[in-house]
Amino acid sequence: MGHLSGEHLYEIFARQKREDRLEHIGTISAPNAALARAYAWQTYDEQKWFEMVVAPREAFEAVNRDEEPFTLSPAEVR
Amino acid sequence: MSPSDAPGFRTADDVPVELREDLAGLLLSLADNKRLLGMRYSEWLLGAPTLEAGIACSAMAQDEWGHSRILYAMLKDFGEDPGQLEHEREAAEYLNSELLDDPPADWTGLVALNFLLDAALSVQIESLKDSRFEPLHYKVRKVLEEERFHFEHGRGWLERLAQTEAGREALLAALTPAWASCLRWFGSPEGGLVVRLEDGGISDAGPDGLRARWLDRVGPIVRQAGLGLAERNADGTWESAVALDWSAWDVSRRRSGEGGLNAETLAGVRGDKNRTMLMD
Numbered sequence: 001m002g003h004l005s006g007e008h009l010y011e012i013f014a015r016q017k018r019e020d021r022l023e024h025i026g027t028i029s030a031p032n033a034a035l036a037r038a039y040a041w042q043t044y045d046e047q048k049w050f051e052m053v054v055a056p057r058e059a060f061e062a063v064n065r066d067e068e069p070f071t072l073s074p075a076e077v078r
Numbered sequence: 079m080s081p082s083d084a085p086g087f088r089t090a091d092d093v094p095v096e097l098r099e100d101l102a103g104l105l106l107s108l109a110d111n112k113r114l115l116g117m118r119y120s121e122w123l124l125g126a127p128t129l130e131a132g133i134a135c136s137a138m139a140q141d142e143w144g145h146s147r148i149l150y151a152m153l154k155d156f157g158e159d160p161g162q163l164e165h166e167r168e169a170a171e172y173l174n175s176e177l178l179d180d181p182p183a184d185w186t187g188l189v190a191l192n193f194l195l196d197a198a199l200s201v202q203i204e205s206l207k208d209s210r211f212e213p214l215h216y217k218v219r220k221v222l223e224e225e226r227f228h229f230e231h232g233r234g235w236l237e238r239l240a241q242t243e244a245g246r247e248a249l250l251a252a253l254t255p256a257w258a259s260c261l262r263w264f265g266s267p268e269g270g271l272v273v274r275l276e277d278g279g280i281s282d283a284g285p286d287g288l289r290a291r292w293l294d295r296v297g298p299i300v301r302q303a304g305l306g307l308a309e310r311n312a313d314g315t316w317e318s319a320v321a322l323d324w325s326a327w328d329v330s331r332r333r334s335g336e337g338g339l340n341a342e343t344l345a346g347v348r349g350d351k352n353r354t355m356l357m358d
Contacts, residue, residue, distance in 0.1 A: 006241065041230075042138075042231075043134075045137065
């Protein structure tokens with residue numbers, strides 16, 4: 001899949017029930033937060049989610065490794 | 079009379095005769111617009127600018143078709159035959175916005191439908207959430223939950239395309255006619271079914287109220303995108319920067335112009351290819 005310029009990676013987290021832990025369920029490429037929210041909800045629609053959130057990959061802080069976190073591109077993790 | 083202090087209607091038969099035809103007309107108008115908008119989304123399953131946008135169009139097409147099916151089915155209570163409505167009508171009988179007569183010329187045109195027209199349909203549907211016609215309550219909430227993401231999608235693409243000068247020019251060319259059409263679609267201030275349905279407590283807003291809600295929703299975003307179609311008033315409300323031309327307005331079809339669906343769209347939307355299977 002080709003990437004348009006200005007695209008960002010967003011990590012998607014969700015839980016099915018209020019008492020569940022928020023789990024990482026996937027990654028999406030989008031040019032902005034509004035599209036990241038729409039794509040995440042419409043792509044990961046197999047389950048009925050109680051809550052879904054997205055976070056830009058740039059917001060992640062590396063803890064134990066020197067390189068950037070989540071080094072695989074969306075094409076590689078698909 | 080406001081929706082909250084008047085007795086509710088549980089079935090179409092409970093609705094006063096003078097309101098019944100208007101309510102059926104509103105439901106049919108929403109059903110037709112959603113069925114056709116779903117078709118326009120479906121035309122971009124392949125060929126959207128990104129894979130994710132194609133998936134989003136697929137999801138939005140399914141949502142719109144689901145909503146239209148619910149609305150056509152509701153009309154059974156009003157003495158209509160949903161099968162006839164879905165498969166047997168001519169172009170002039172569809173109560174669709176003129177924006178859906180022909181496919182949009184390009185992706186920017188689809189974004190205009192997504193961001194402006196889909197939002198206009200949602201504003202009209204939202205006005206029914208506490209309607210005296212009670213069968214609408216649950217259905218309206220379900221529709222609006224799904225529509226939240228249609229709005230996000232339209233907004234996201236608008237913001238994305240507005241980042242370049244060429245993108246803004248293309249957006250302005252696509253959005254300007256759609257902008258006026260959507261504002262007119264809520265109805266002329268003097269009359270029409272939207273006015274009567276507000277008076278009867280079926281809807282909680284008339285044409286001007288619906289226009290104001292739509293402008294409050296889309297105005298800040300088009301302004302932020304540098305498109306200048308809307309202006310913010312001192313009190314925080316929004317108004318259109320585009321004057322409306324009502325000269326071609328047809329109050330009964332709730333559209334401008336005498337045209338209608340093109341032949342290919344009509345054949346597609348009523349399922350002409352599958353006519354041999356519609357035996358029952």
